[in-house]
Amino acid sequence: MDMNDDILISYLLGETNAEQTAQVDAWRKSDKANNTRFEQFNLIWQTSKNIKFTAEVNAQLSLQSLKQKAAAQKEENAKVVKLRRSYNWLKVAAAIILLTAGTWLYLYQRPSIEIKLATHKEVKTDTLSDGSIVTLNKASILKYPEQFSGDTRKVVLLKGEAFFNVAHNKAIPFIISTCGTTIRVVGTAFNIKNKAGDVEVIVETGIVEVSRNGYMVTLKAGEKTVVKQGEHPLIKETNADQLYTYYRSKEFVAINTPLRRMVEILNEAYGSNIIISRKELNDLPLNTTFKNESLDDILAIISRTFSVTVEKRHNQVIIK
Numbered sequence: 001m002d003m004n005d006d007i008l009i010s011y012l013l014g015e016t017n018a019e020q021t022a023q024v025d026a027w028r029k030s031d032k033a034n035n036t037r038f039e040q041f042n043l044i045w046q047t048s049k050n051i052k053f054t055a056e057v058n059a060q061l062s063l064q065s066l067k068q069k070a071a072a073q074k075e076e077n078a079k080v081v082k083l084r085r086s087y088n089w090l091k092v093a094a095a096i097i098l099l100t101a102g103t104w105l106y107l108y109q110r111p112s113i114e115i116k117l118a119t120h121k122e123v124k125t126d127t128l129s130d131g132s133i134v135t136l137n138k139a140s141i142l143k144y145p146e147q148f149s150g151d152t153r154k155v156v157l158l159k160g161e162a163f164f165n166v167a168h169n170k171a172i173p174f175i176i177s178t179c180g181t182t183i184r185v186v187g188t189a190f191n192i193k194n195k196a197g198d199v200e201v202i203v204e205t206g207i208v209e210v211s212r213n214g215y216m217v218t219l220k221a222g223e224k225t226v227v228k229q230g231e232h233p234l235i236k237e238t239n240a241d242q243l244y245t246y247y248r249s250k251e252f253v254a255i256n257t258p259l260r261r262m263v264e265i266l267n268e269a270y271g272s273n274i275i276i277s278r279k280e281l282n283d284l285p286l287n288t289t290f291k292n293e294s295l296d297d298i299l300a301i302i303s304r305t306f307s308v309t310v311e312k313r314h315n316q317v318i319i320k
Contacts, residue, residue, distance in 0.1 A: 003027045003034070012042060113146040119160070123247050128155070131167035132174065136160070137193075137247045148172070161193040163248055166206075181227045184209040190219075191244050199227040202239050210234060251291040252298075259284045259306070263319070270295045277320040281308060 003024065010016045011024045028035040117126055117134075118141045125135045129147045136142055140160025148154075153169070157178035166174045168187025176183040176192060181199040183192060188206020192199065201210050202224040210217050212227050217234035219225060224239040242253050243265045252269075254262055260282040263274045272295060276282055284306050290298050299317065303310045311318045 008038075115144055115146055116158075117142045117144070128153075128167075130169065130172075130174075133165040135163045135248050137162065157192055157194055159194060161191070161195075161247070163189070163191045163245075165189045179229075181210065181212040184211070193244070197229045201225055201227070202244055251289055253289050254286040256285045256287060258282060259286055259302070259319075262286050262302075266295065266298065272317060273315055274299075274317040274319065277318050281306065281319060 007016060007020050007024060011021065016024065024038075028038050117124060117136055119136050119138050121138055123135065123137055125133065127133050128144060130153055132153070134142060134155075137160055140162060141158040142155060142162055143158055144155040151172060153172055153174045155174075155176050157176055164174075164176065164185075166185050166187050166189070170186050174185045174187075178192060178194045179197050179199055183190070183201055185206060185208050188208055189204040190206070190208050191202045191204070199210075199212075201208060201219060203219045203221050205221050208219045210219060210225055210227065212234065215232070215234045217225050217236050219236055222239055223236050225234050225236045227234060241255065241257055241261065243257065243261065246252050246265060246269055252262070252265060260276060263276060266272060267274055286302070286305065288301065288305070290301075293301075299310045299319075302308070302319070309320050311320065
């Protein structure tokens with residue numbers, strides 16, 4: 001059941017007769033979508049004096065144009081009763097506002113364009129529409145809307161690792177989904193790594209809720225959790241080092257860091273295949289900071305520090 005625009009505008013202005021009023025009422029009751037559309041237009045109409053549309057259609061220009069036309073016809077319509085002319089003007093204004101409102105509703109209620117931020121051999125930083133800043137590590141993919149809308153801010157980490165510095169908005173939580181795990185925050189800074197289906201979350205500031213398969217854990221600054229695939233309770237623990245920041249800080253800070261942990265990070269950072277051949281070397285504590293060094297220089301320092309041999313064999317680097 002379609003509704004004549006003239007009747008709808010007259011209804012909003014209180015000009016309809018009994019039959020037309022009944023027609024509009026029936027139209028509203030016949031379909032929930034009709035009533036929703038009416039309420040949206042009615043709300044915009046009632047508060048039109050306070051609305052500043054940013055849509056592509058400029059209502060002010062339209063009104064100005066109509067005023068100019070009205071002025072040109074002033075002499076011709078001089079005998080028209082002033083009250084009646086005002087009523088006609090209200091009808092025209094109502095039509096313009098409803099047209100602009102329709103455009104506004106289309107622009108702001110249509111699905112937001114999705115953006116995929118992907119990295120290969122480089123690190124990228126981007127600012128989202130809410131002001132949140134995300135730094136994407138190498139070989140990672142993040143999907144997010146061009147413009148956040150609704151009562152949540154949702155993004156998806158499809159692959160890899162990212163650091164989020166989330167703009168504070170208590171009313172609209174920020175939600176990240178990755179490999180079946182959901183991370184929910186209001187305003188905080190934290191790191192997420194999706195590696196082979198396991199998800200690691202490390203919190204720098206604020207509070208983060210991590211959930212998967214009905215399990216949930218709340219993390220505070222300095223805490224972390226590793227979400228394993230399958231049905232497992234989520235366990236929080238103290239984060240032992242700051243090595244996860246290497247792709248943002250461009251340095252490796254080791255404070256009593258086990259050699260195996262440093263090797264793990266070096267393999268991630270340089271795409272290398274370093275292997276420790278003797279188990280007794282795994283937990284040797286390393287205390288140093290590497291900044292802007294090449295992998296060869298780092299391996300040379302490790303070799304001298306622990307009096308070990310570093311051997312390159314095909315596509316492997318063996319510490320023995």
